[in-house]
Amino acid sequence: MNDSTEAVMEIPSTITLKTSVCILGSGPAGIVLGNILQQNGINCIVIDKYSRQEIYARGRAGLLECTTVDLLRKYGLVHTQIDHQPTHDRCEFRYPDYSIVLEYGQLSGGDVHYVYPQSDLNDDLIQQYLDQGGKLLFRHEGQQILQNEDGVVVDCYDQESECLIKIEADFVAGCDGYHGIARPSIPEGAIHIYKKQYGYSWLAILAYAPPSTEHPIYALHPDGFAGHMLRNSEISRYYLQISPDEQVEDWPDERIWANLQKRLAKQDWTLTEGQIFEKRLMSLRNYVMEPLHYGRLFMAGDAAHIITPMGGKGLNLAVQDAGVLAETLASYYHNKEDISYLNRYSEIRLPYIWRAQEFSYTMFNMVHKPEGNDSNDVKFRQKLSQSKLAQLTTSATFARDFARNYVGII
Numbered sequence: 062m063n064d065s066t067e068a069v070m071e072i073p074s075t076i077t078l079k080t081s082v083c084i085l086g087s088g089p090a091g092i093v094l095g096n097i098l099q100q101n102g103i104n105c106i107v108i109d110k111y112s113r114q115e116i117y118a119r120g121r122a123g124l125l126e127c128t129t130v131d132l133l134r135k136y137g138l139v140h141t142q143i144d145h146q147p148t149h150d151r152c153e154f155r156y157p158d159y160s161i162v163l164e165y166g167q168l169s170g171g172d173v174h175y176v177y178p179q180s181d182l183n184d185d186l187i188q189q190y191l192d193q194g195g196k197l198l199f200r201h202e203g204q205q206i207l208q209n210e211d212g213v214v215v216d217c218y219d220q221e222s223e224c225l226i227k228i229e230a231d232f233v234a235g236c237d238g239y240h241g242i243a244r245p246s247i248p249e250g251a252i253h254i255y256k257k258q259y260g261y262s263w264l265a266i267l268a269y270a271p272p273s274t275e276h277p278i279y280a281l282h283p284d285g286f287a288g289h290m291l292r293n294s295e296i297s298r299y300y301l302q303i304s305p306d307e308q309v310e311d312w313p314d315e316r317i318w319a320n321l322q323k324r325l326a327k328q329d330w331t332l333t334e335g336q337i338f339e340k341r342l343m344s345l346r347n348y349v350m351e352p353l354h355y356g357r358l359f360m361a362g363d364a365a366h367i368i369t370p371m372g373g374k375g376l377n378l379a380v381q382d383a384g385v386l387a388e389t390l391a392s393y394y395h396n397k398e399d400i401s402y403l404n405r406y407s408e409i410r411l412p413y414i415w416r417a418q419e420f421s422y423t424m425f426n427m428v429h430k431p432e433g434n435d436s437n438d439v440k441f442r443q444k445l446s447q448s449k450l451a452q453l454t455t456s457a458t459f460a461r462d463f464a465r466n467y468v469g470i471i
């Protein structure tokens with residue numbers, strides 16, 4: 062009999078699963094990739110470290126570009142609800158004393174944004190994947206990616222059974238966002254990294270408040286940028302430009318509403334307030350890796366590139382990456398291509414990703430007070446930004462180009 066008082070450590074068992082493509086993350090990039098691979102008869106396993114409810118609870122993007130909806134339609138992945146959601150075809154740039162309303166739908170030849178919350182879209186896509194017999198392991202955290210010439214092994218931890226699982230695959234898709242494990246698993250210096258950090262942050266706010274506008278508002282105020290975006294008839298999203306040393310605790314609800322009231326103010330217009338249920342600090346950065354793969358690891362969505370929310374590109378890029386990656390993998394398997402064929406994914410996507418980065422960066426500068434301590438330099442760049450914004454009304458070519466990039470890069 063063992064009368065030792067020491068706790069007996071149980072060694073967790075290890076299970077091995079085999080598949081063609083192991084997809085890390087069931088956010089928009091991962092679950093779109095999973096759906097399209099499955100439709101093409103390619104074996105895949107999606108893992109996510111969170112439960113389905115936890116994934117749903119993350120309120121994020123809300124604007125789907127027409128190009129994203131077209132891609133989802135192509136694969137029958139558009140929930141019928143999207144067709145009954147409101148669409149946007151105009152936005153407003155609001156100075157304290159005047160506004161520019163951009164009819165971007167008209168300017169782009171009739172294309173629109175669909176207003177549909179990311180959490181609903183993601184959950185619809187998860188449901189479709191599961192309905193088609195897809196394998197999705199919730200609460201499984203990817204911990205390590207090992208690869209050799211013939212394949213990859215992804216180690217993950219099942220938080221429920223506390224088992225270690227090894228997934229052996231031909232390829233791994235890093236769709237696990239900026240803070241996942243795929244990005245840091247690429248050795249330093251193996252790929253090029255391009256990045257920029259901004260000298261201020263955004264406070265992103267969700268409130269139970271009916272929208273006070275029928276289109277997104279980008280307000281340019283001496284105190285800083287403020288944004289009013291739409292979610293649905295009961296919930297609205299707002300953004301406030303704040304200094305980088307401020308914390309969420311520095312922004313009680315009264316201060317938020319006072320700032321939104323001031324920065325968004327317009328004659329004969331009222332901002333309806335409501336109960337704030339989410340406030341989060343957003344560090345503003347741009348990040349792109351080149352190429353979008355390292356050996357048998359292919360990166361998509363936020364894991365491969367980060368963009369500020371300006372212009373609403375992040376979710377859309379993630380879905381479009383997944384579409385191209387899935388199609389490239391499908392051709393590779395069906396046509397028995399050489400592995401170098403998969404370089405096409407990066408070659409096709411990077412020009413679009415850079416166009417989105419450039420567009421978002423330009424738009425960001427158009428509506429933010431420039432950063433820096435040199436007041437002459439700040440004033441000069443402020444005039445340049447104002448000139449750029451004014452071109453929306455003075456240059457038909459610029460306005461058309463802006464509208465095209467805003468509603469969906471083609």
Ligand SMILES: Cc1cc2nc3c(=O)[nH]c(=O)nc-3n(C[C@H](O)[C@H](O)[C@H](O)COP(=O)(O)OP(=O)(O)OC[C@H]3O[C@@H](n4cnc5c(N)ncnc54)[C@H](O)[C@@H]3O)c2cc1C
Nearest residue numbers: 086088089090109110122203237238362363373374375376
């Ligand atoms: C407040 C806010 C507002 C935004 N607004 C917009 C907008 O209006 N328009 C727009 O286009 N974009 C917007 N974005 C950006 C958009 O939400 C992201 O670009 C999009 O979610 C990227 O999708 P993804 O699939 O690449 O990554 P994610 O959505 O981050 O999904 C990654 C998944 O990987 C999982 N994961 C992470 N690590 C692991 C691991 N180790 N093992 C297993 N799973 C893991 C996570 O749980 C997650 O489910 C916004 C973002 C925020 C935060």
